[in-house]
Every structure is written in C-alpha cells, then in structure tokens.
Amino acid sequence: MLFNSTLFLFAFLPIVLGGFLALQRWDRARFGVAWLVAASLVFYAWAQPSFLLLLLASILGNFSIGLWIQGAGSERGRRAWCVLGVVLNVALLAVFKYAGFAVEIVQGLGAQDFRVDAIALPLAISFFTFQQISYLSDTAQGRVSERSLLHYTLFIAFFPKLVAGPIVHHDEMLDQVHALPERRVVSRDVAVGLTLFSMGLFKKVILADALAARTGGFFDLAAAGVSLNFFEAWTAALGFSFQVYFDFSGYTDMALGLARCFGIVLPLNFHAPYKATNISQFWRRWHITLTRWLRLNIFIPVSRGIMRRGGGRWDTSAIVVGQMLTMGLCGLWHGAGWNFVVWGLLHGVLLVGYDGWTVAKRRLGLAGSLPAPVGLLLGRATLFACLAATFVVFRAADLTVAGDMLRTMSGADGVWTVDTASRLAATIGFEGGLLLVGLLAIVWYAPSSHEILGDDEPALDIARWVREPLDLRWRWRPTPGWALAGLAALLPGIYWILIEGHEEFIYRFF
Numbered sequence: 001m002l003f004n005s006t007l008f009l010f011a012f013l014p015i016v017l018g019g020f021l022a023l024q025r026w027d028r029a030r031f032g033v034a035w036l037v038a039a040s041l042v043f044y045a046w047a048q049p050s051f052l053l054l055l056l057a058s059i060l061g062n063f064s065i066g067l068w069i070q071g072a073g074s075e076r077g078r079r080a081w082c083v084l085g086v087v088l089n090v091a092l093l094a095v096f097k098y099a100g101f102a103v104e105i106v107q108g109l110g111a112q113d114f115r116v117d118a119i120a121l122p123l124a125i126s127f128f129t130f131q132q133i134s135y136l137s138d139t140a141q142g143r144v145s146e147r148s149l150l151h152y153t154l155f156i157a158f159f160p161k162l163v164a165g166p167i168v169h170h171d172e173m174l175d176q177v178h179a180l181p182e183r184r185v186v187s188r189d190v191a192v193g194l195t196l197f198s199m200g201l202f203k204k205v206i207l208a209d210a211l212a213a214r215t216g217g218f219f220d221l222a223a224a225g226v227s228l229n230f231f232e233a234w235t236a237a238l239g240f241s242f243q244v245y246f247d248f249s250g251y252t253d254m255a256l257g258l259a260r261c262f263g264i265v266l267p268l269n270f271h272a273p274y275k276a277t278n279i280s281q282f283w284r285r286w287h288i289t290l291t292r293w294l295r296l297n298i299f300i301p302v303s304r305g306i307m308r309r310g311g312g313r314w315d316t317s318a319i320v321v322g323q324m325l326t327m328g329l330c331g332l333w334h335g336a337g338w339n340f341v342v343w344g345l346l347h348g349v350l351l352v353g354y355d356g357w358t359v360a361k362r363r364l365g366l367a368g369s370l371p372a373p374v375g376l377l378l379g380r381a382t383l384f385a386c387l388a389a390t391f392v393v394f395r396a397a398d399l400t401v402a403g404d405m406l407r408t409m410s411g412a413d414g415v416w417t418v419d420t421a422s423r424l425a426a427t428i429g430f431e432g433g434l435l436l437v438g439l440l441a442i443v444w445y446a447p448s449s450h451e452i453l454g455d456d457e458p459a460l461d462i463a464r465w466v467r468e469p470l471d472l473r474w475r476w477r478p479t480p481g482w483a484l485a486g487l488a489a490l491l492p493g494i495y496w497i498l499i500e501g502h503e504e505f506i507y508r509f510f
Contacts, residue, residue, distance in 0.1 A: 001046040003197075003254045004204055004502045009494065012043065017261055021185065030181040033154055036262060043159040044123065051122040055157065058092065061085075062132040063152045069139045070147075082140035086133055093129045096122055101336035124163045126333055128156050130293055131167050137297070144170040151177045160258035164251050164507040166269035166289040172460055176264050185263040191478050192456045193260035198490035199449040200253025205493035207439070208247035209503045214432050215239025222405055223397035230415045231424055233408040235436070237388040240395045242439045245274060247506045248287070253449050256459055268450060268459035274387075274443040277379025279350040282387070290330070299326040319355065324348040334394075339402065343394045350386060380444055452476050 001008050016039040023031050045052040065085040072078040094102075099119050135155075138144045146152050154177050161168060176183075218236030222228055228236065252270040259266045273285035283291050303322035307315070324345065331344020361367045370378065389406060396402035407413060424433075450458050453476045454466040476482055 001043055002502055002505065003251070003258070004201060004493070004497060004505075006497060006502070007046075009497070012039075013258075017190075020262055021190075024184060029184070032180050032262075033150055033177060036158065036180075037150060037154050040154065040157040040159040040162060044157065044162060048120075048123050051120075054096075054122055054125075055128065058089075058128065058132065059153050059156050060149070061088065062136060062156075063146075063149055066136060066139045066144075066146065066152075069136065070145050078140045082136050085136040089129050089133050089136075093125060095119065096125055098332075098336045127165050127167060128162065130290075131156060133297070134167070134293060135170055138170055144174065146170070146174060158259070158264070160255045160262075160264075161266055164248075164255070164505060165287070166252070166255070166267050167293050168267060168289070172267050173264065180263065183263050185261070188456070188478060189263055190261050191483075192453060192458060192476075193257045193262075194490075195476060195482070195486045196257030196260065196449060196453060196458055197254050198257075198486045198493075200250040200255075200257060201493040202489040203246040203250030203253065204505070205250075205496050205502075208243050208245075208250060209496075209500075211239050211243040211246070211435075211439075212503065214435070215243070219395055219397070219401075222401050227413075228405060228408055229417055229420050230408055230411060230413070231420055233392075233405045234388075235424070235432075236405065237392045237409060238436055241384070241388045241391050242436065242443070244391065244394075244506055245443060246439075249449075251505050251507060260458065265457060265460050268462065268465055271450060271465050272443070272448045274384060275380065276383060277376060278383060279347065279354050279386070282383060283347070283351070290333070294326050294330055298329055299323065302326070320352050323351045323355075327351065338399055339393055339396065342399060342402075343390055346390045346393065350390075384440075447474055 001012060003009075016036075019039075020032055020035055023029055023035060041052060041056075044055055062085060065081055065088075069078045069081045069085075072081055096119055135144065135146075139146075146155075151174060155168070155170065155174050156162075158173070215236050216239075218228060218232055219240070222233075222236070249270050256266050256269075267289055269288050271285045271288065273282050276282040276285055299322045302325055303318040306318040306321055325348075327344045327348030328341060329344070330347070331340040331342065334340045334344070368375075389409065392405050392409070393399070393402045396405060450462060451466050452474055454462055455475055455477075459465075
C-alpha cells in the first residue's frame with residue numbers, strides 16, 4: 001500500500017486516523033498504541049502478506065535479545081548478546097537482499113554452474129533491520145531498557161516511517177510512544193500533519209512522476225542501445241536528479257506529516273540538499289538519518305580502528321579508508337548491484353576529494369577568495385553537476401550504459417549534430433526545458449516545507465536546521481488562506497492519481 005494510492009488516501013488513512021481520534025474522544029486513548037500497531041501490520045501485510053511473519057519474527061527476536069541484554073549481569077554478557085543480535089540481523093539482510101548479488105559475483109569469478117533460486121525482497125527490510133541494530137547497540141550501552149513488546153512493535157513498524165524511513169533512534173520515538181495514552185492529539189497537530197502530507201503528495205505526483213514521464217525515456221533508449229546526444233544525456237541526468245529529489249522529499253514530507261497527525265514527531269530526514277555547496281554538506285542534508293547511522297556504525301568504528309593501529313592519531317588513511325568503505329556500503333545498501341556500489345564509491349571519491357581541496361585551499365590562502373554570492377552559485381552549480389553525473393550510474397540499466405552516457409555528457413562524442421534540435425523537441429520540448437530551469441530555481445532558492453512549517457515543529461530538533469525564521473508571509477499558520485493553499489497542493493495530486501494511477505516511490509525498493 002502506497003501513500004499515493006487511492007486505497008490509502010480514501011480508505012486506510014481515514015479509517016485509521018478517524019479510529020485513533022475516536023479512541024481519544026471516547027477516553028479510550030490507552031488503546032491508541034494497539035490500534036496503531038494493528039494498522040501498521042495491516043499496512044505492511046497489504047503489500048506483501050507472506051512477509052508479515054518475517055517482520056514479526058524480526059521484531060520478536062530483536063525484542064527478546066534486547067531483554068537478554070538488559071538482564072545480562074556483566075558488560076561481557078551484554079556485548080555477547082549484542083554481537084549475536086547484530087550478526088543475526090546482518091544475516092537476515094544478506095540472505096534476502098544480497099544473496100542474488102553474491103551469486104552474480106561468484107558466477108563472475110568462473111563458477112557458472114553455481115545457482116540459487118531467486119529470493120523475493122521483503123518490503124523495507126533495510127530500514128527495519130538498521131533500526132533494530134541501533135536499538136540493540138543502544139541497549140548494550142545502557143541507553144534504553146524497553147520492556148513492552150507492544151511499544152517496541154510500534155517503534156519498529158509504525159506505518160508512516162516503516163517503508164522508507166526515517167531510521168529512528170529509540171530516544172526519538174519510544175518516549176513519544178509511551179506518552180501516547182496521555183497525550184491528546186489536537187486539531188493543530190492534524191492541520192500541520194495534513195499540510196505537510198499535502199506538500200509531499202504534490203512533490204511526488206505533480207513533480208517527480210511528471211519528470212519520470214518526460215525524462216525516463218532517455219534511459220530506456222540508452223538501455224536499448226540507442227546513442228543519445230550530448231543534450232539528451234544531460235537532460236536525462238538532470239531530469240532524474242530532480243525526480244529522485246522530489247520523490248524522496250515528497251515521501252519524507254508525507255511520512256512526517258502522517259506521523260504528526262497521530263501526535264508523533266519524527267526526525268528530519270531531508271533538508272534542501274541541493275542548496276548545499278559541497279558534497280559534505282549534501283550528505284548532511286540528504287537522507288539524514290541514514291547518514292547518521294552510517295557515521296555512527298561504520299565510519300567512526302572503522303576510522304578509530306585504523307587510528308588505534310597507527311598509534312592513536314587521526315591521519316589521512318583513517319579518514320580516506322573510513323569514507324570509502326562507508327560510502328561503498330551506502331551504495332550497497334541502496335541496491336544489490338554494481339551500479340549502486342560504484343555510485344557509492346564515486347561519492348566516497350567526491351568526499352575524499354573535497355577534504356583534500358579544503359586543505360589545499362587553506363594552505364594556498366584561497367579560502368574566501370571569491371565574493372560570497374559567486375562562491376555560493378559556483379559551489380551549488382559544481383555540486384549539482386557532479387551529483388547529476390553520479391545519478392546516471394544510479395539510474396542506468398548497467399555500468400556499460402552508464403559509461404556510454406557519461407562519455408556523451410563529457411562531450412567526447414560531440415556537442416551538436418544536425419538532428420540535435422529536432423530530437424530534443426520531439427522528446428522533452430520547450431516546456432520541458434523551462435520545467436527543468438524552474439525546478440533548479442526551486443531547489444536552490446525556494447523555502448523548504450520544513451522551513452515554512454518551522455514554527456510548529458514539523459520534525460524533531462527543527463531549530464538546529466531552520467536557524468533563521470522565514471519572512472512572516474511564508475510561515476504557515478492555521479488560517480483559511482493556508483488551508484486553501486494546502487488544498488491547492490492536495491487536490492491536483494489526487495486528481496492525477498484518479499486519472500493516471502499512482503507510481504512507486506524510488507526509495508520503496510531499498
């Protein structure tokens with residue numbers, strides 16, 4: 001079941017939200033947690049009924065290991081239980097998500113007779129597995145001591161964030177789950193939540209899906225062996241860069257908005273990443289909770305391990321190896337294929353290169369040499385071009401197709417041919433070109449949905465991200481004018497879904 005499906009919009013959400021608010025109105029709020037748990041399990045089972053047992057087994061297994069960690073009488077015992085839990089979680093992820101990729105690697109090494117039957121990928125397995133690994137780690141360190149299976153199940157399976165995040169830490173949600181029976185959801189919570197949801201639906205349906213229809217054909221042509229020209233390759237790269245941006249931004253807004261309708265505030269997971277001026281800033285703004293998880297569980301342990309072997313000092317090798325390994329695994333997390341691994345490694349190279357360039361600028365006295373507006377524009381443009389190139393690797397059918405497209409984008413095959421203009425006009429058109437320019441202006445300069453709703457805490461710790469309040473004209477308030485603006489975002493999306501149907505979210509497959 002997708003957030004942008006008619007089933008969700010016209011049946012599931014009204015029933016679940018209406019039932020939850022009715023329980024509060026009838027002084028039965030203590031049943032609210034159970035109601036949301038039941039709704040979340042139905043939500044998951046609707047997409048893949050056969051994997052509901054897997055989700056429940058994972059939840060029960062990790063909850064049990066968490067209890068055993070809490071009951072261990074020594075630090076060594078807690079650590080042993082934690083290691084066991086992490087190994088079992090990684091094994092589960094490896095079997096269901098990476099077995100096919102492992103077979104491909106083995107066959108590539110010459111064992112062509114080695115075969116394994118295809119294994120279906122359970123919905124959201126990466127997200128709920130990573131979240132439970134963090135829970136076990138925090139439990140082993142004494143940061144959490146959850147003893148209610150019902151509360152833990154909602155913490156893991158809460159339907160707004162189950163499919164594609166955010167990846168939530170225990171201290172960001174469990175206290176809110178415990179407080180649900182006493183906390184009254186007020187009309188402002190629902191208003192803020194539905195406004196954020198409407199913004200997300202607009203981004204997904206009107207922007208991301210429209211871009212997919214206009215530019216996705218270029219990737220299909222490239223996969224079929226058709227040689228793209230310079231402008232077509234760049235149009236495909238830029239179009240997909242905007243598509244994945246609005247697709248994931250839209251999902252995040254919808255997830256946080258839905259959670260807020262039930263009185264739960266989730267952590268920010270996406271904050272205008274194309275406004276970044278370097279790759280390091282980008283990863284602090286794009287999929288924020290995944291970046292945090294990778295930093296805490298991969299980069300820091302690996303870098304510290306190298307540092308200890310090198311005499312206890314931070315050095316270049318520790319940072320470079322840590323960044324490359326972390327980003328390689330980040331790519332592998334996004335998908336079991338060489339495209340994703342290479343995409344992650346390219347981002348590792350960009351991070352390492354940026355660190356080197358930062359040191360070089362400081363030593364050469366070049367830091368701050370450009371006027372601030374020029375530096376801002378140059379930084380954003382350079383970063384966006386690099387991201388668009390890496391997204392070609394992410395989106396292309398295989399590495400060969402990606403390599404051909406990148407070569408064309410470099411100008412190696414020429415920039416202009418006699419049929420360039422006619423081919424562009426036939427595929428994207430003048431209005432499509434204007435759309436790309438307009439979207440660039442939006443992602444660089446328009447306020448984000450979280451900035452617009454910043455006064456009402458649309459995400460946890462929002463003040464850390466939105467430090468300068470918007471002009472009063474742009475700030476959301478519960479007024480008729482803003483209600484109309486919300487409807488103006490919601491109704492076109494619903495109309496499009498009713499006429500054209502709904503499309504999958506890109507991050508739904510991770």
